Amino acid sequence: MRKYYDFFKLRFATGIQYRMASVTALTTQLIWGLMECLAYKAVAEASGGSMPMDYSSIVQYIWLKEALYVFFNTWSSDNELFSMITSGDIAYELCRPLSIYSMWFSRITGARIAETLLRCVPVLICAFLMPRPYRMTLPASGAAFMFFLAALFLALGITITFCMLVYMLCFFTIAPQGWRMVLTGAVEFLSGNVIPLPFFPKKYLFLVELSPFAYMQNVPFRIYSGDLAGSGIYPYILKQIFWLAALLAAGTALWKCAEKRMVIQGG
């Protein structure tokens, strides 16, 4: 456990280095969030209060999405890992008396948490200071907040195990970029990053909820914003646990398979 913790710490320290980048990221995310708030405002006015989510929930959802962008971003990935696989440096990783799956899992988690901590605080502060209709508010109750935190970390786990599957895919194809784009593009839409899932028509929503994607950012953000409340939360959390276990099992199985057939050529 100690070893994995060290990998976590190492990536965490590297992640903290880029401070200037976080200033530009903050500006970008504030503008992005505000534009989305304005767009949904227009939609809310047009629908006259019959939207699938109420406007204040949408505002919370948007700000959380901006603040925790790095947490649930399947897009940007640790390029070092990809180049390790294509360049053959993976041989060094294999020499270590550690499980590669757990090692990579910890370094991705460390990098994500570090970057998020750096980015989310300023975004959230600004979001709480926004003018009235666009302002971020506290969750409805302390219990809701606890559920939010639990769902948040489960969702992070699901996202990272999914990313691990994508990394594992690289062991089976020479040019992984294309596959990666297809998969991450699909996830972005199906996990509610483009529009919140409640906006999906019923029959599509039913299908999406059969996939792991509906249990990524969708659950914690909707709990925080009060869109999911009371006993409605439990099935979602249970399904989150199920998908985390399933993806973890799939990832490790795929890794076992990759490890067996791996050939490192010279070098």
Place this chain on the structure above:
Amino acid sequence: MKIGENIKLYLKYASVCTQSIMQYKVSFFLMITARFMISFCELAAIRFLFDGLTRIKGYTYGDILLCFAIVQMSFTFAELFGNGFKTFSGMVRKGEFDRMMLRPRSLILQVMGSRFELGRTGPLLTAVITLALGIRHSRVTWDMAAVWTITAMTVGGTLLFIGLFILEASFCFFSIEDTSLINVLTYGAKSHGKYPIDIYGRGILRFCTYIIPYTLFQYYPLQFLLGKAQDWYLPLCPLGTVVFWLVCHAVWRYGVKHYKSCGS
């Protein structure tokens, strides 16, 4: 004579780039599919949002689709041709740009040509589908003026986005800091520009007119296209993006003049 030669050179560049990409055919088709899918999801998102609504701030579903299609097309063309400027910081770092300066050919041509990427055309398919849907749903009367307006909007948008890419690249001459801030102006405009700009309110509309003139190719000609205003000068607005492009070009020229190689 010189223009003909330049076009020939550019085509040569484009064909070499395409050949090199075609070495990885599966990857190429997946890239195109992925980019198509991502933009198609945006179309689906608009459809879902419009579920049960007739109009948003006076715009019907068809109107928004037209707007989305035009912005999407402009941005795709801009990315296709101006990709070199997007990866420009890498060219400077690797000393590739220094080599370009030694050649007796236009720098802009070389930068644009060396990174021509056919894989960027994926969203074009979505744009064409959207355009067809938009034409069917909206109440535009199809005459020469409408065709001109749509073409001018697309070309104007392409010029404006390429101008922004050039501006982004020019920052590499003056600063080694992260220039990703300008991404808000390019990617942000692409994703939020799918709605007519006045949806976002007066403040944003002003910014998009006086600071970065997006309204020249989007909001104003769109008013004419959808028959909301009849003023004769509205369909000519996209021509104004040429001025914006010239300003960006001047910044670039200034940057090149003061460029000092870091000697790698």
